[in-house]
Amino acid sequence: MGLADYPPEDPRGLIHEAYQMEIGPEECRSIFVDWAIGRLNGAPEDLIPRLIARYGTAQPDHPMTAVLTEGLRASSPPRRRGGRAGRVGS
Numbered sequence: 422m423g424l425a426d427y428p429p430e431d432p433r434g435l436i437h438e439a440y441q442m443e444i445g446p447e448e449c450r451s452i453f454v455d456w457a458i459g460r461l462n463g464a465p466e467d468l469i470p471r472l473i474a475r476y477g478t479a480q481p482d483h484p485m486t487a488v489l490t491e492g493l494r495a496s497s498p499p500r501r502r503g504g505r506a507g508r509v510g511s
Contacts, residue, residue: 428475430468433459439485440476449488457492469493 427434435456439449457465469492477486 428471430471430475431456435459436472436476436485436489440480440483444484446484446488449485452485453488453492466493 427437431437433456435452439452442448444452460468469489473486473489473493477483477489480486
């Protein structure tokens with residue numbers, strides 16, 4: 422698969438290639454960070470659901486699917502803190 426064959430959300434094919442390998446969560450996190458840093462346009466959190474739909478649904482038990490899901494949860498806005506902590510801050 423050449424660079425022109427990869428989808429726009431994974432232009433260098435990093436996520437695609439990760440799904441082709443038998444690797445662990447640590448390697449998947451490293452690849453994910455490289456992918457996120459390499460994004461020139463488009464927020465990574467907007468693209469993660471498309472990556473999960475493209476790759477994760479076919480391989481739900483692959484460690485990269487778990488990493489993408491974690492990335493999706495980590496990118497959600499922080500929840501409001503109530504009580505004194507919400508008024509004073511951390």
